[in-house]
Structures are given as structure tokens and as C-alpha cells.
């Protein structure tokens with residue numbers, strides 16, 4: 001967390017396009033405390049939203065993207081509905097800005113590929129907003145993964161709480177500015193609930209699975225529903241070890257938030273338990289190694305994944321570090337989502353990745 005303003009050039013001058021829910025509850029508060037990040041301007045197509053939110057943060061607000069991009073910005077965080085990521089990120093990159101694009105990188109594989117390709121052509125940084133990569137527990141789990149050896153079996157699950165969610169959010173969130181008329185237009189893509197739920201949650205789960213368990217050569221998945229709730233279950237063969245991974249996404253469950261990994265390798269076990277992200281708690285991680293019968297569970301300090309995501313983005317631009325996750329990771333997550341959808345539509349048919 002930063003406490004002082006440092007010299008010009010050492011700060012990432014950040015503009016945020018899309019000042020809706022996730023920006024108000026996560027990105028904007030994170031931008032005010034992230035090291036080496038200077039929140040500089042906000043853009044939103046709703047004049048109501050941008051007026052009130054920009055005033056709250058003491059920065060200039062715009063409804064016009066071109067005027068917003070004319071400001072002294074090094075980078076733009078795109079936090080608008082998924083179908084608009086392609087056009088807005090391309091426009092920002094066309095104006096020479098590095099981009100951090102909310103997950104999923106785009107709503108189709110082709111659009112995600114175009115963004116990833118364009119960033120590489122222009123020599124600009126593209127980071128995907130899969131912020132769980134910046135959960136220090138998940139980072140630690142990836143670091144100690146080699147201790148458990150080649151993976152035989154892995155399970156990942158992600159169950160979104162139902163009725164408990166609104167009161168939990170009301171407890172955690174600041175008061176948000178909502179423009180109902182603008183939201184109507186920008187939430188059309190949520191009308192196909194089954195598609196939307198798999199896209200929005202799959203973007204986290206499949207990025208995490210690739211990060212901790214590795215690439216799958218192929219997968220099979222099925223979907224079931226009950227009222228407004230859906231569950232996807234799938235399995236896949238690990239490309240490197242030949243082991244098996246299984247995954248579950250359920251949105252929503254009538255119980256507590258549940259998210260985790262259990263990964264068993266030839267020499268040990270890695271256990272990861274994650275929390276509702278807006279608690280901003282690090283995942284609890286235990287790594288067990290059979291050789292010495294030792295189980296280790298570290299504690300962590302700064303644990304806000306949204307803040308740490310912005311700090312990593314600032315380092316990538318200012319110090320030329322790799323982005324995490326990068327454009328190809330964003331493409332792979334969308335391809336994974338599409339493979340699950342195709343397999344489930346085919347009654348569990350095998351789909352190559």
C-alpha cells in the first residue's frame with residue numbers, strides 16, 4: 001500500500017473505462033491505494049454514473065472515449081460488459097495505451113485472439129483481470145507445486161452462494177451509483193443466463209485450473225439445471241502428466257461460498273481453500289510432502305487481489321515485467337469456456353483443447 005507520492009514517471013497514470021459495479025466496489029478503491037498507480041480519469045457511457053463516481057474520486061470524468069483517451073494516460077482498465085471489451089480495448093491500444101481488460105478477455109475466442117494479437121503487434125502490455133492470480137495464497141500454491149511431483153488427480157470447484165450473496169455484499173460494498181437505464185442496455189448479454197454464468201465464472205475457474213494444474217489435452221463436460229441455477233461438471237486429461245482433473249462450477253448454490261483445489265501428485269498434496277473475493281482474504285493453502293510427513297500453511301500480509309493486480313500491472317508497464325495473466329492466457333480461458341459449452345451441448349462429448 002502506498003503512503004507517499006513519488007516522482008513523475010514512476011507512477012502509472014491510469015484511466016478506467018466502465019465505472020459500474022466492479023469498478024466502484026473493487027478497482028477504484030484499489031487504485032487509490034495501489035503502489036505506483038495514479039488514478040487519472042474515468043469514462044462511462046452513463047453521464048449519471050461518471051459524474052458521481054468521478055466526483056467521488058476527484059478526477060475528470062468523460063462519456064466520450066476519444067476525449068478520455070486524449071488525457072495524459074499511460075494505461076486503461078477496461079471494466080465494461082464483456083461484449084464491449086474488444087472495441088474499447090482496441091480503441092485504447094490504438095491511442096497507444098497499455099490495457100488491463102476485465103475477465104473474460106472477450107466474449108468470443110476470435111475477439112480474444114484479436115486483442116492478444118493486436119497488443120503484441122503494437123508492443124503494448126495486455127493484462128487480463130483474472131485477479132485471483134494475485135491472491136498471495138494462489139501465488140504460493142503455484143510456487144510450491146513442484147514439491148508434490150507429477151499430478152495424478154486434481155479437483156477444482158467453485159460454488160457461488162445464492163441468497164447469502166446480497167446481504168454479504170451489502171455489508172462489504174460501498175454505496176454504489178447505478179443508472180438503471182444504462183444498465184438495461186449494457187446487460188443484454190446477461191439475458192442468456194446459462195451462457196453468461198459459464199462465461200463469467202468460467203473465466204476465473206479455468207484460468208486458475210490452467211495456472212495450478214496445467215493444460216488439459218481434452219475435456220468432457222455436462223450441465224444440469226434446477227430453476228435458475230446451473231451446474232457444470234467436467235473432466236480432462238492433463239497434457240503433461242497424463243493424470244486426470246475434474247472441475248465443477250455451480251451458480252448458484254443454496255449454501256455457503258465454496259471454492260478450492262485439491263491436487264495430489266506422486267510425492268505430496270496441495271490443498272487450496274478460497275473465499276468470497278470481496279473479503280479480500282488470501283486463500284488458505286496447505287502443502288504436504290510425504291517424504292518428511294510435513295504439512296506447511298503460510299500466512300500472508302497484503303492480501304487484496306484487486307490492489308495487487310493493479311500493482312502487478314504497474315510493474316509490467318513501468319519495469320517491463322510480463323503481465324499476469326497475459327493475452328494468450330485470456331484466449332486460453334475463453335477457449336476453455338467454449339470447449340465446456342460445446343461438450344455439454346453434445347451430451348458430454350470429448351472436445352480437444
Ligand SMILES: NC(=O)c1ccc[n+]([C@@H]2O[C@H](COP(=O)([O-])OP(=O)(O)OC[C@H]3O[C@@H](n4cnc5c(N)ncnc54)[C@H](O)[C@@H]3O)[C@@H](O)[C@H]2O)c1
Pocket residue numbers: 017018019020021022023043044045046049079080081082084088102103104129130131182183186187200277
Ligand atoms: N474480477 C472480478 O471479480 C469481476 C467481478 C464482477 C465483474 N467483472 C467483470 O467486469 C466487467 C464489468 O462488470 P460490472 O459488473 O461492473 O458491469 P456493470 O454493468 O455494473 O457496469 C458496466 C459499466 O460500463 C458502462 N458501459 C457500458 N458500455 C460502455 C461503453 N461502451 N463505454 C463506456 N462505458 C460503458 C455502463 O454504463 C456501466 O456503468 C465484466 O466484464 C465482468 O465480467 C469482474
